[in-house]
Amino acid sequence: xxAVGGEVNGAMxxxxxxxxxxxxxxxxxxxxxxIEVSPGITILFGASGAGKSTLLDxxxxxxxxxxxxxxxxxxxxxxxxxxxxxxxxKRRIAYVFQTLALFPHLSVEENVAYGLIHLREExxxxxxxxxxxxxxxxxxxxQKPGEISGGxxxxxxxxxxxxxxxxxxxxxxxxxxLDTELKAAIVDDLRAWNAAKGIPILYVTxxxxxxxxxxxxxxxxxxxxVASAGAPMEVLDAPRRKRLAQAAGFExxxxxxxxxxxxxxxxxxxxxxxxxCEIEVPLGYAAAxxxxxxxxxxxDILLATxxxxxxxxxxxxxxxxxxxxxxxxxxxxRVDSGVTFVAHITPGAVRSLELMxxxxxxxxLKTHSCHLVD
Amino acid sequence: xxALLLSMKLAGCVAAILLLIGMPVAYWLAYSNWRGKFLLESxxxxxxxxxxxxxxxxxxxxxxxxxxxxxxxxxLFGHGLAFTFGGLILASVLYSxxxxxxxxxxxxxxxxxxxxxxxxxxxxxxxRTFWRVILPLSLPGLITAVVxxxxxxxxxxxxxxxxxxxxxxxxxxxxxxxxxxVQSLEYSEANRxxxxxxxxxxxxxxxxxxxxxxxxxxxxxx
Numbered sequence: 001x002x003a004v005g006g007e008v009n010g011a012m013x014x015x016x017x018x019x020x021x022x023x024x025x026x027x028x029x030x031x032x033x034x035i036e037v038s039p040g041i042t043i044l045f046g047a048s049g050a051g052k053s054t055l056l057d058x059x060x061x062x063x064x065x066x067x068x069x070x071x072x073x074x075x076x077x078x079x080x081x082x083x084x085x086x087x088x089x090k091r092r093i094a095y096v097f098q099t100l101a102l103f104p105h106l107s108v109e110e111n112v113a114y115g116l117i118h119l120r121e122e123x124x125x126x127x128x129x130x131x132x133x134x135x136x137x138x139x140x141x142x143q144k145p146g147e148i149s150g151g152x153x154x155x156x157x158x159x160x161x162x163x164x165x166x167x168x169x170x171x172x173x174x175x176x177x178l179d180t181e182l183k184a185a186i187v188d189d190l191r192a193w194n195a196a197k198g199i200p201i202l203y204v205t206x207x208x209x210x211x212x213x214x215x216x217x218x219x220x221x222x223x224x225x226v227a228s229a230g231a232p233m234e235v236l237d238a239p240r241r242k243r244l245a246q247a248a249g250f251e252x253x254x255x256x257x258x259x260x261x262x263x264x265x266x267x268x269x270x271x272x273x274x275x276x277c278e279i280e281v282p283l284g285y286a287a288a289x290x291x292x293x294x295x296x297x298x299x300d301i302l303l304a305t306x307x308x309x310x311x312x313x314x315x316x317x318x319x320x321x322x323x324x325x326x327x328x329x330x331x332x333x334r335v336d337s338g339v340t341f342v343a344h345i346t347p348g349a350v351r352s353l354e355l356m357x358x359x360x361x362x363x364x365l366k367t368h369s370c371h372l373v374d
Numbered sequence: 375x376x377a378l379l380l381s382m383k384l385a386g387c388v389a390a391i392l393l394l395i396g397m398p399v400a401y402w403l404a405y406s407n408w409r410g411k412f413l414l415e416s417x418x419x420x421x422x423x424x425x426x427x428x429x430x431x432x433x434x435x436x437x438x439x440x441x442x443x444x445x446x447x448x449x450l451f452g453h454g455l456a457f458t459f460g461g462l463i464l465a466s467v468l469y470s471x472x473x474x475x476x477x478x479x480x481x482x483x484x485x486x487x488x489x490x491x492x493x494x495x496x497x498x499x500x501x502r503t504f505w506r507v508i509l510p511l512s513l514p515g516l517i518t519a520v521v522x523x524x525x526x527x528x529x530x531x532x533x534x535x536x537x538x539x540x541x542x543x544x545x546x547x548x549x550x551x552x553x554x555x556v557q558s559l560e561y562s563e564a565n566r567x568x569x570x571x572x573x574x575x576x577x578x579x580x581x582x583x584x585x586x587x588x589x590x591x592x593x594x595x596x
Contacts, residue, residue: 060495088494101492105510114506115496164497 013037013168013200017058017068021051031055031065031224037168037200041191043211043232044204046221047283048266049368052204055221056170059202060095061088072200073167094161095170100153102145108132108156109141115164131163134193151182158190162197169201175210187214206283207263220285223371250295250371251342258286267314267367270294275338279315279365284372293373300369301343303333304362305353315365317341321357324350335363376543377551378570384459384547385527388466392474392523393516395467400478401504422472430536433465437537457539462547465537466527474523481515482508514585525578529571 016034031051035044044052057063059070061077064085070078072093077086102111109128116124132138135155140148145156154174161169175183194201203214211218211232220227256270259278266283270292279294286292308316319337326332331350333343341363345355355361403415421429436443437455443464447455455461485508493503509516531549538545540554548567555564 060491062491062494088491089497089499091495092497093495095492095495097488097492099486099488101486101488103489103492103507114493114498117497117502160496 011039011073011167011199013059013070013072013202015055015059015068015070017055017065017070019054019058019063019065019068021054029224031058033221033224033226035219035226035229037202037219038217039198039200040194040216041187041201041203041214042217042219043214044202044219044221045206045208045211045285046227047206049282050221051224052206052221053172056095056172056202056204059168060093060170061086061091062095075167092164092167093170094164094166094168096157096161096172096174098173098176100145100157100174102153102157102160104145107142107144108137108148111145111156112160112163114160127163131159131193135159135189151178151186154178154186155189158186162193165197166199168199171201171203173204173206176207180213183210184213206266208285208287250373251298251344252294252296252301253373254294254296254339256281256292256294258288258290258292260288261286273339277317277338279317279370280367281370281372282368286372295371295373296341296365296369298332298342298344300366301341302364303335303343303345303349303353303355304364305355305359307362308364311364313364313366315363315367315370317363317365319361319363321355321359321361323357324355335361337363377546377548378567380543380546381528381548384462384466385524387463388470388527389474389520389524391463391467392470393520396471396474396478396519396523400475400482401508403475404479404482418475419472421469426469426530426532427536429469430465430533433461433468433533433537437461437464456537457541457545459538459544462534462538462545465533466530469530469533470523470526473526474519477515477518477522478512481512481518484515485511517585518582521578521582525575528574 014036017031019031021029021031029049029051031054033051033055035055044055046052054063058065058068058078059072065078065080067080068078069076069080072091076082076084077091077093078084103114106114109132112131113124113128116127119127129138132141135158137152137155137159140152140156145153148156157174175186178186190201203210205211205214217230218232219229254272256272256279259269259271261268261283263283267280268283268286269278269280271278272294281294284292302313307318317337319335319341322334322336322340324331324333326347329347331345331347333345333355335341335343343363349355399418403411403418434456435441437447438444439448439454439456444455447453447460455464489507489511490503493507498506529549530547531553534545534547534550538547538550540546540550546554548571552564552567552571555561555567
């Protein structure tokens, strides 16, 4: 599996990346992945915050990993051990951002020609003409990005990236906001272009439908790690990893039913067990109505004796304490709120909150402390 | 009339020099991640709060025959810097520095970072990115910088008096000319000059606000 360490053949993109990321809320986040992308479209799937964009930034050279190695088409772009860091302009990795980042002051033609720096004029014209035709935007040559439609802008961004004959194409949710038909038409043109070139295309999305529609291969990213990789069906219906979750220290493992997906927020609402208890969890590979497992560490649950308000945590559940049990310097509280939760608290908290069996409490769970287990 | 032309010449030279110096300084201030950046920002903003006489005083001392600049100038050109047109330009450049640099910083910072990233992944180095993306998108800021440094130099008084003195045709700028006329009770003369300055100032500020309100833009805005 670790092709990054050995030889990589052909046009493949291979990356082993470890990068710490410090967020404003002081919770740090580590991206720690090893991926291989063969020619054709590979979907990089995961909820927002899973590390997809950080991974792309590292591959493109806009961010530097703390450690790792990145290879594209046989050339080393980054190698922490050997101190190699090829700067972004020299990587020949095309990158289409979610915002597209078309230059507003340049015409479509000038945008597309932007990356053709060292070519003779006639060759430039030829290449630009060919790619404008391939993406059906030759009529828009003289227009500015502000004067064309969203779908057309996406075509221009693709053409601008691909005209430079890159080694790899990175797409960061480039087709969000387009209807399915338009999306399919653009992807068809992209596939047609790539049939001749055969470069690896890494396509980021958090939309399940796109995964099914586009991908030949899927890499699922979860909390900075590769959760699974393979054909779309295999990855999306990955075998349950219940025992893995327990081994990793999730004291609460609850079965739940998905109520609805809120893709824009990167979350979904689930109902726990047969209770009336509803909580918000990170968006996962599930559809409304399907059964999932939610895992929560006992140490990630807060207890309050009054209804808390003004919190950023999205899940506040009412319940009562069933039992308190001292284990070393920690107290294990079992709380009934329709389903039974286990929470770890300190003896000091028990004393100051005057907790005992039967006391009415509120449980506070951060959305991202609720892990989906497939 | 001689004084007005001299002022125009001075302001034109200063605006041109400031544009050239201001761009790299503003670029660095807008994009550097150095933690001590605030120190340079303070230095750049100093002329905004210092009385012109303080700035003029130190400029005069530095340019004098015993000052470091004066010595250098004498060694290079055989004459001193104080009370010459060159000295006036130098002092005015210092005095109008923030008026050129601050609009440039603001407009450089206003350019979407994603556009800079896009330029980099398309193979452009930082110089190409500057000329092809940052500069054209900062055009209103560029115009504001030139216009403001021109106008500000045109109207300066304290620094000119300290460094330039009052030599007709060499350092007697329009604001000093007005002062002279008032001192000699030639009010109609003073009024004529003052009116010209007033009209120029109004026109210049109108350009700045029009450009920044996008009344006129060099590209089709959406």
